[in-house]
Amino acid sequence: MASTKAIKNRIHSVGDTQKITNAMYLISSTKMRKARREAEDTKPYFDLLRREIRRMFAVGTDLSSRYYDADVDENVAGGRNAILVITGDKGLAGAYNQSVLKETQALIDRSDEYRLYVVGDYGWRYFKSRNANVCETFTHSMHEPSLAMARDITMELLDDFDRGDFDRIYVCYTEYGGSMSAGVPMHDRLIPFDRDDFVPQGEEKDRDASTVFEYEPDVETVLERIIQSYMVGYVYSALVNSYSSEQNARMMAMDSANDNASDLLDTLEKQYNHLRQNAITQEITEISSGARSLSSKGK
């Protein structure tokens, strides 16, 4: 059995590690709260934007453009795809990075041709080391999702799309699934997007139909411009969702690390006490037997 000194050292080092995991837990929870609060602030804007897009689709039912399409069959494999992958910068977040990378790999396997746009250092290093087709000039870290960042990302993607580099843009991200879940990896098609997502329903449909608007110069021009703003919103929400999932996954990983550390400390503490007690008992036995032999000599 190890010496008491070795166990004492071990207890110290486990205690220090626990301090770190505990701090990481707290940092993650603060980061997540901040990101979610900022995302809440932008919600009313994008809800209104979405509503206006729905209204325009309701007016111009025969509209079509390279950004949106009436019927793209999701099940058809192949095509030239751009894939926007959102990963974290660092590990220590359970299976968070691996699950979204797996999702991306599945999408790559289905494409005839692909190019990756990777957000986050983890994913960047992963795909670089595997010699995947990564867009070199696209460098974004995942330190804190912001609208400005979402705007930059969207514009870079649209530039390449408008140049005709690819036919579709996909986003691979992790949908935030509440505080008890590590999030669900997803892929969504960003462009061309589905008009069916924008069908006005129920009460809103009646109300929208009753007001007539004049469009200057025409619905198509207005829609084309608005849709870019909408995409920025979409990318932003994917960023925030992923970021929240990452922080949440890290919180869960750190929480179980904390628990493990506590268990380990308990066991070590018991071992230490046991050893110490043994040493004391042994010492007493030695002293008392020594005393007895002395006193028996004295008789």
Place this chain on the structure above:
Amino acid sequence: MDNFRLHFMASDHMVFDDDAQSVSLPTTEGSIGILAHHSNIIMAVVPGEITYRVANGDEDTVIVSDGLLKVENGEVMILVDTAERPDEIDEARAQRAEERAREELKRANTNRDIALASAELSRAMSRIKYSKKKHRV
């Protein structure tokens, strides 16, 4: 002069939500002015300056990016990606430059890259410091 309700919203904050006398804004069809009792219309806003006169006669100008204008039953709604007051613009740009420099620094591999990126970073940081000082005066 009649007033109308103006809802002016940027993606991350409300710019103005009150009664206004007039608003002028850049659109795909050129600069237009809107007064009360305008007919229902939807237009695309292009990057430029939006100036609005509030109910008490004060004027205010903000710099905006792409967006949308809607007049519905006398109420005017403006949705834009970004809206910044002229004195905020420099600071916002400097801050973005700082973020970019930090990212470059993270990925820099060679000594030369690192030197370039850190020079860029310190320039951005001094610009931010300067614009904050200017703000306070």
